[in-house]
Amino acid sequence: MEDMSEAFVRALCAVHGYSIVKCNHDNDGLDIGIRCKDKPCEESIILSPEIEVQLKSSYSKITQQNDGSINYSLEVKNYKWLIEKKRMLPLILVVFHMPADEKDWIEQTSDWLKIKKCAYWISLKGREDTDNKESITINIPADHQLTKDSLKSIMIKISKQEEL
Template identity: 35%
Template sequence: MSLNTQKEDFSYAYVYAVTATAGYSLQAATRRLDDSGIDATITVPGKLNSKRLPRFDVQIKSTSQDVKRETSIKYRLSVKNYDELREDDPFVPQLLIVVLVPEEVSDWLSQTEESISLKRCGYWLSLRGQPAIDNKTNITVEIKRQNIFSPDALKTIMSRIAVGETL
């Protein structure tokens, strides 16, 4: 397995763990949807605030590069993914999740009989309504470090979606 595939699989595991802890479900996208910039859909089973099955789509990325700054994450995203995520009025809300991992694969996970620890952290960002850019290859997006993708943050995101709030 290539290192990039390992990073991708690990980032999915992180998002699955957060989603399961929040009590929600995550469904990985089919290849057709992945070609459209959708890696997975997170859904509340049942109702939330009288809304049945609120959900949002995610594009999941992973990196071991040094992208963490004092107050933000500076992540280089393809213009293709940027354009897919910046839609002004998507039918289903969309978020970018960037999972940071250590450079050494052996440092990604530690486990004892009492705990399992996934190393580093994931961050979320909505690019909805962002402007088009002239660059044809990449754009560096800035994600606030306070936007940690955690079970509590996921519940807040989903509550906002359930009441129709724009992210």
């Protein structure tokens, strides 16, 4: 299922010409890195900003809330990696919310390919540690849907050295 979240992110990166670096080993929760070429905007301070991404895919660990946000059950070990403040590059969690039935994951014709449902992103940097042993439920706001536009906004913020 993680391949679906990576395919989704790769499609968004392709729109902007961003490079993706695939990590061969899951070190500190890092699955892929995304790199922007040059400056994403005139006000950029950093050239070629980068972000690290932990990818998750699920249909069963996600609960849609009335306000449009989602609750996601995240393993504590992953949570602890994501809250760490002392990282060289920013790290975000991307959760791909997919249909339960595998036959509904993609649709395709000779004109288009549709990857079904959507992904959400969140930075957990600096959040409180937890005493939970197995998992922790995190809430991802509805306005944190990962789209081609929100991905560009994330890269612009990083290039301006702003917090996510």
